Amino acid sequence: MRSFTALPLLLLVAGCGYQFAGAVTRLPDDVKTISLGPIENRTRELGIDKELLESLEDEVTLRGRLQPVPAGEADVILSGTIRDYGTFPIAFNSRDEALQYQVSVIVDMTLARRDDQTVLWQTRGLREVADYSAVPGVVVTSSSQFQRSTLRSSDLDRFTDIQVSEGQRREANERVIENLSRNLYNQMMEDF
Numbered sequence: 001m002r003s004f005t006a007l008p009l010l011l012l013v014a015g016c017g018y019q020f021a022g023a024v025t026r027l028p029d030d031v032k033t034i035s036l037g038p039i040e041n042r043t044r045e046l047g048i049d050k051e052l053l054e055s056l057e058d059e060v061t062l063r064g065r066l067q068p069v070p071a072g073e074a075d076v077i078l079s080g081t082i083r084d085y086g087t088f089p090i091a092f093n094s095r096d097e098a099l100q101y102q103v104s105v106i107v108d109m110t111l112a113r114r115d116d117q118t119v120l121w122q123t124r125g126l127r128e129v130a131d132y133s134a135v136p137g138v139v140v141t142s143s144s145q146f147q148r149s150t151l152r153s154s155d156l157d158r159f160t161d162i163q164v165s166e167g168q169r170r171e172a173n174e175r176v177i178e179n180l181s182r183n184l185y186n187q188m189m190e191d192f
Helices: 002-015 048-063 144-148 153-158 161-190
Strands: 033-041 076-092 098-113 119-133
Touching (some): 033 048, 048 076, 048 161, 076 119, 098 161, 119 161
Antiparallel strands (some): 076 098
16 A cells, blocks of 8 residues: 555656756756866955866866866856955954954856857856854864864964964865855756
């Protein structure tokens, strides 16, 4: 009796169009190669455009569906603009001193055919954020983020608040760029 009840449910799920992530791409079959850039940096964060390009290249290479090639040889070109970058305090102590900050990056990106500039995909205002600690006392050394860093908990006592904050900010930047690259790739390929 249970199999008769489950059968209609299975047929409904099978017919709803649900697909696993990575199983389907929205790009035309003839698109095999991609050129990455240019990416215009409209922020004061120097080098963030280069970091994003490198991370996008790593993501594209890792996934293997498209092959990164120079601009004149590519089927499609992924280009865009980093239009906003900022760090904002989000947690304070009783004396209104910042304990934790958030890094935010906003981009506009376009994927277009090289030959006729037909836009295949576009996103505007895609935002990625990451939090980081500003003082040693609030760094969560058991967090997975800290465990992946090059610091040890015993190192924190030797650094000033400014050194800890800057190191944590750099690591947050790396996380933001990696997550942004992953999200851009997923949206571009699967339109999530």
